[in-house]
Amino acid sequence: xxxxxxxxxxxxxxxxxxxxADHIDDEIEEIAELEQKWFRSRVAVNQSNARTSASQxxxxxxxxxxxxVDPAIRYIKGKVTTHFVMTGSGNSIALDLANEHTVSSxxxxxxxxxxxxxxxxxxxxxxxxxASGAKDSISVTYEGIPPTAFGPFATATxxxxxxxxxWTVSEPYGARDWWPCKNGLDDxxxxxxxxxxxxxxxxxxxxxxxxxxxxVANSKIVTHWKHRYPIASYLVCLAVSNYNxxxxxxxxxxxxxxxxxxxxxxxQAVFAAGAQNAMNAMTQFxxxxxxxxxxxxxxxxxxxxxxxxxxxxxxxxxxxxxxxxIAHELAHQWFGDKITCGNWEDIWLNEGFATHMASxxxxxxxxxxxVVYRNAQINAITAQPGGSxxxxxxxxxxxxxxxxxxYYKGSHLLYMLRWILSDAVFFTAIKNYLxxxxxxxxxxxTANLKSHLEDASGKDLTYFFNQWFTxxxxxxxxxxxxxxxxDVQIKLSQTTSHASVSFFELPVPLLxxxxxxxxxxxxxxxxxxxxxxFLENLGFTPNQVTFDPEKWLVTKxxxxxxxxxxxxxxxxxxxxxxxxDQPQVVWTTSEEVNAxxxxxxxxxxxxxxxxxxxxxAAGNSVQLKHYTYTDNAGLAKGQYYRILEHDxxxxxxxxxxxxxxxxxxxxxDLIVSPNPVRSELSFKTNEGSKGIKTISIYNPDGxxxxxPQVLFxxxxxxxxxxxxxxxxxxxxxxxxxxxxxxxxxxxx
Numbered sequence: 001x002x003x004x005x006x007x008x009x010x011x012x013x014x015x016x017x018x019x020x021a022d023h024i025d026d027e028i029e030e031i032a033e034l035e036q037k038w039f040r041s042r043v044a045v046n047q048s049n050a051r052t053s054a055s056q057x058x059x060x061x062x063x064x065x066x067x068x069v070d071p072a073i074r075y076i077k078g079k080v081t082t083h084f085v086m087t088g089s090g091n092s093i094a095l096d097l098a099n100e101h102t103v104s105s106x107x108x109x110x111x112x113x114x115x116x117x118x119x120x121x122x123x124x125x126x127x128x129x130x131a132s133g134a135k136d137s138i139s140v141t142y143e144g145i146p147p148t149a150f151g152p153f154a155t156a157t158x159x160x161x162x163x164x165x166x167w168t169v170s171e172p173y174g175a176r177d178w179w180p181c182k183n184g185l186d187d188x189x190x191x192x193x194x195x196x197x198x199x200x201x202x203x204x205x206x207x208x209x210x211x212x213x214x215x216v217a218n219s220k221i222v223t224h225w226k227h228r229y230p231i232a233s234y235l236v237c238l239a240v241s242n243y244n245x246x247x248x249x250x251x252x253x254x255x256x257x258x259x260x261x262x263x264x265x266x267x268q269a270v271f272a273a274g275a276q277n278a279m280n281a282m283t284q285f286x287x288x289x290x291x292x293x294x295x296x297x298x299x300x301x302x303x304x305x306x307x308x309x310x311x312x313x314x315x316x317x318x319x320x321x322x323x324x325x326i327a328h329e330l331a332h333q334w335f336g337d338k339i340t341c342g343n344w345e346d347i348w349l350n351e352g353f354a355t356h357m358a359s360x361x362x363x364x365x366x367x368x369x370x371v372v373y374r375n376a377q378i379n380a381i382t383a384q385p386g387g388s389x390x391x392x393x394x395x396x397x398x399x400x401x402x403x404x405x406x407y408y409k410g411s412h413l414l415y416m417l418r419w420i421l422s423d424a425v426f427f428t429a430i431k432n433y434l435x436x437x438x439x440x441x442x443x444x445x446t447a448n449l450k451s452h453l454e455d456a457s458g459k460d461l462t463y464f465f466n467q468w469f470t471x472x473x474x475x476x477x478x479x480x481x482x483x484x485x486x487d488v489q490i491k492l493s494q495t496t497s498h499a500s501v502s503f504f505e506l507p508v509p510l511l512x513x514x515x516x517x518x519x520x521x522x523x524x525x526x527x528x529x530x531x532x533x534f535l536e537n538l539g540f541t542p543n544q545v546t547f548d549p550e551k552w553l554v555t556k557x558x559x560x561x562x563x564x565x566x567x568x569x570x571x572x573x574x575x576x577x578x579x580x581d582q583p584q585v586v587w588t589t590s591e592e593v594n595a596x597x598x599x600x601x602x603x604x605x606x607x608x609x610x611x612x613x614x615x616x617a618a619g620n621s622v623q624l625k626h627y628t629y630t631d632n633a634g635l636a637k638g639q640y641y642r643i644l645e646h647d648x649x650x651x652x653x654x655x656x657x658x659x660x661x662x663x664x665x666x667x668x669d670l671i672v673s674p675n676p677v678r679s680e681l682s683f684k685t686n687e688g689s690k691g692i693k694t695i696s697i698y699n700p701d702g703x704x705x706x707x708p709q710v711l712f713x714x715x716x717x718x719x720x721x722x723x724x725x726x727x728x729x730x731x732x733x734x735x736x737x738x739x740x741x742x743x744x745x746x747x748x
Contacts, residue, residue, distance in 0.1 A: 352410020533653025
């Protein structure tokens with residue numbers, strides 16, 4: 001995809017693409033605005049509705065919900081039986097339930113219990129104390145008109161005949177408005193059953209799998225839905241109207257998953273097409289993330305008469321079938337439903353991921369729009385100089401569901417993590433996060449996600465989350481470049497838009513191109529300091545530079561300047577030679593301006609660097625200057641080396657990275673060169689390993705990238721020009737499959 005995006009960026013001029021990107025942005029804005037309205041309607045009446053008041057001395061294991069409703073009447077009557085386990089001893093528990101409801105009874109084993117219902121809290125007293133670990137259940141019978149008329153429990157009409165419709169939407173704390181439950185982000189019921197009693201001329205929809213539709217007296221039907229996955233209270237739902245029901249299926253991981261659509265008759269054709277798009281997206285997302293998380297049951301859409309959508313577990317409520325909305329709500333089944341954010345400060349774990357997966361869906365479907373779409377979101381993020389992805393005011397609905405920060409910037413944190421780690425490492429980490437038994441079908445925080453990203457990559461990402469999650473703003477770059485015949489010198493300077501972050505550490509991509517010959521090369525600069533200077537070999541003379549052509553980074557107001565004079569130090573050559581068993585770094589400069597000293601650094605992974613020595617620079621010179629540094633610390637097998645030049649004014653620039661091949665040859669030893677390599681990699685073994693051998697190349701995740709049919713005795717070569725930039729492992733085997741050695745090399 002990256003190479004395609006590079007070309008597309010240079011040729012995109014079609015105004016219709018920008019229009020389509022604007023349409024996608026409008027869909028995300030509608031989703032964000034809807035969720036702001038839901039939250040606002042809940043906190044406006046009573047600020048206490050912005051939190052749970054249920055007691056913390058029990059865990060819910062099961063809800064049996066028996067409700068009687070009529071979509072023409074905004075009223076609910078029902079009985080909810082809650083099964084639970086005591087987590088501490090006590091003689092009472094408390095549930096959340098809005099004051100607008102009248103509780104007629106609370107029973108335990110058909111014996112009435114005393115209760116107090118006030119301040120939207122239902123406190124239930126037992127006849128005797130329950131011990132910690134005790135399992136029990138209570139049933140609450142209640143009825144009433146839920147508060148906030150167009151909030152969590154709503155009615156309206158639709159279609160030319162103004163047919164009645166009813167639905168619930170409870171995120172984040174609205175479940176208490178219409179049913180007694182434990183309403184916080186700390187407890188999921190292991191399973192639920194929903195029994196909807198409603199007029200027989202309507203259909204009732206809820207979570208899970210439809211079990212039965214049973215006719216009862218007074219022209220009513222009881223519709224039974226069964227759901228056997230853990231579920232947060234705000235994801236429990238019901239909807240009733242004169243729905244048409246459409247049934248499809250999709251195969252995921254060898255399992256046939258029902259795709260069930262409940263739509264208004266006048267919108268059947270549109271919702272039928274939308275179901276097909278959802279199944280396509282489910283296949284794509286399952287390949288990236290692991291199988292759809294509720295594949296033993298179903299996925300579906302339920303139409304409702306409010307803007308946007310809501311990711312109720314196994315059945316997303318949808319106002320329309322916009323493709324971005326379809327992909328966004330489907331992605332929530334992984335991010336929001338399977339794993340729910342453990343607090344509203346971390347809402348981006350729901351909304352940032354859902355927005356990102358919708359972007360992936362759109363980029364896959366219309367790749368020509370990918371750069372335009374990303375750029376539009378970056379422009380929205382950088383429209384203001386501050387703002388963090390971390391929510392610093394959970395009492396403010398506009399802040400929680402902020403489109404610019406929780407949706408767009410949250411999504412682009414993931415773009416940058418993909419760029420830094422590689423897609424292979426990133427999606428390995430995300431799969432591990434989603435299947436972590438401590439998190440799956442439960443709750444997670446940003447710290448949990450960070451831990452999995454670090455485990456998969458081997459990197460410490462504290463700096464990244466400090467800068468991009470809790471920090472505010474974005475960087476702006478000044479790129480100064482000077483081109484030689486085949487090389488280019490680059491100086492990167494950075495300013496930041498907000499004082500909370502003084503410097504953003506990022507790998508910065510620059511596309512150098514010769515518009516006459518068509519030659520081009522993407523250069524990635526590991527920018528760790530302001531004013532850093534780099535030397536890169538291109539193999540041609542460029543006349544154009546494009547900053548971040550694929551739009552991976554959140555930046556703005558970048559300035560590219562071609563300079564006529566060389567930058568302070570020009571590395572003529574940098575190489576490693578062996579002095580006995582010890583590596584010696586040898587470098588030559590053709591020009592030095594204001595140079596202070598050269599710092600020699602080494603690394604085992606070409607990522608984390610340590611200083612091992614320094615050599616004084618000439619200072620100012622236009623003559624060739626030759627320098628050497630021998631690593632006398634012992635045999636440094638396979639280590640990487642680079643030179644970091646320090647100017648007298650504190651600025652730095654680095655040389656290209658090299659890898660030592662200085663090793664004492666013993667049985668089963670292997671040497672590769674050159675390292676780093678661009679096209680052809682040579683390798684040899686010592687005389688103690690005779691015979692025909694085979695070769696394999698793996699990425700750091702252990703995935704086989706290349707297995708050419710190469711037969712050789714003790715030496716050979718292989719073309720690796722088709723590999724992407726990065727670290728790889730070359731492995732040789734004897735004919736009996738006994739591994740000779742695995743050696744790392746860096747592909748430029």
